[in-house]
Amino acid sequence: MTSYLAKFLRRIRRNSIPLVAALAIPPVVAPGNADAQTVLTVTQSRDPQNLDPIDTFRVACSSVASSIFDGLVLRNEDLELAPGLAPSREFLDDDTRIRFHLRECVVFQNGEPFNAEAVRCKFQRLLREVGTAGPQRANYTSIEAIEVVDDYTVDFVMNQPDSVLITKLSG
Amino acid sequence: MIVPPQDIEEVGEETFDMHPVGAGPFQVVEYTPTAGLLLERFDGCWSGSYWVVGCRSLLVFSQQRVRCCLVR
Numbered sequence: 001m002t003s004y005l006a007k008f009l010r011r012i013r014r015n016s017i018p019l020v021a022a023l024a025i026p027p028v029v030a031p032g033n034a035d036a037q038t039v040l041t042v043t044q045s046r047d048p049q050n051l052d053p054i055d056t057f058r059v060a061c062s063s064v065a066s067s068i069f070d071g072l073v074l075r076n077e078d079l080e081l082a083p084g085l086a087p088s089r090e091f092l093d094d095d096t097r098i099r100f101h102l103r104e105c106v107v108f109q110n111g112e113p114f115n116a117e118a119v120r121c122k123f124q125r126l127l128r129e130v131g132t133a134g135p136q137r138a139n140y141t142s143i144e145a146i147e148v149v150d151d152y153t154v155d156f157v158m159n160q161p162d163s164v165l166i167t168k169l170s171g
Numbered sequence: 172m173i174v175p176p177q178d179i180e181e182v183g184e185e186t187f188d189m190h191p192v193g194a195g196p197f198q199v200v201e202y203t204p205t206a207g208l209l210l211e212r213f214d215g216c217w218s219g220s221y222w223v224v225g226c227r228s229l230l231v232f233s234q235q236r237v238r239c240c241l242v243r
Contacts, residue, residue, distance in 0.1 A: 003201055004201060005201050005207045005208075006203075006206070009206060012237055012240045012241070038226040039226065039227065039230055040226040041229075041230045042229060043232045044231065044232075045233060047205045048204075049204050052174075052188045053191075055188060064208060064210070065172060066195070067197040067210060068191060068193040068197055068198065068199060069174065069193030069195045070217075085217075106217040107194070107215055108175040108193065109192045109194070109195075112192075114175075118174075122173050125176075125179070130184065171172060
């Protein structure tokens, strides 16, 4: 089966589609909503090469990753910290324990539920063997362990207070 | 950025690198390194604030030739 991307690129190389037509190409999605046919075409100077957020630090990846993934904390349009998948947090035990209260009823794009276990697995993956191959791990070594309190509460147990951890979590 | 643990377990690290799953507003339909990336809106996303973008799909290109063709 010829992919949508391959067909699109072939037509561009043949110079057969000007910009306006390129934006109007029927996408692979089924029509239904009023904006179902709308395709926003974005160009950037570098290709991400790898879309897994723990494998890379590249701007080329994070520019698209912020559309695919959400973090516990986000930054809003004014660059202020804003609630993400964790709407609130508490600093306990002299800042050596950060308790995140997680948003309920969030699902991943494959239907898998988002919960404290997903958060624990993500940081375990980052701090253990998979993460050691990438550049992100060094930013999170102040985390000693991730403890699941209940389905929607998770504790970051720190080996030392980390005043910029929340900033780092916001991507 | 939180990722789904069961999915990574099932598809493996290499597949996840090219076709990852998140909880954000757009999901990966197709990615071919250096060729391009096609994302489609994820209607089940917890946050409605992104829908002001008003588009169904995002196409991301980085090849110089393609970029030049698109802005001509």
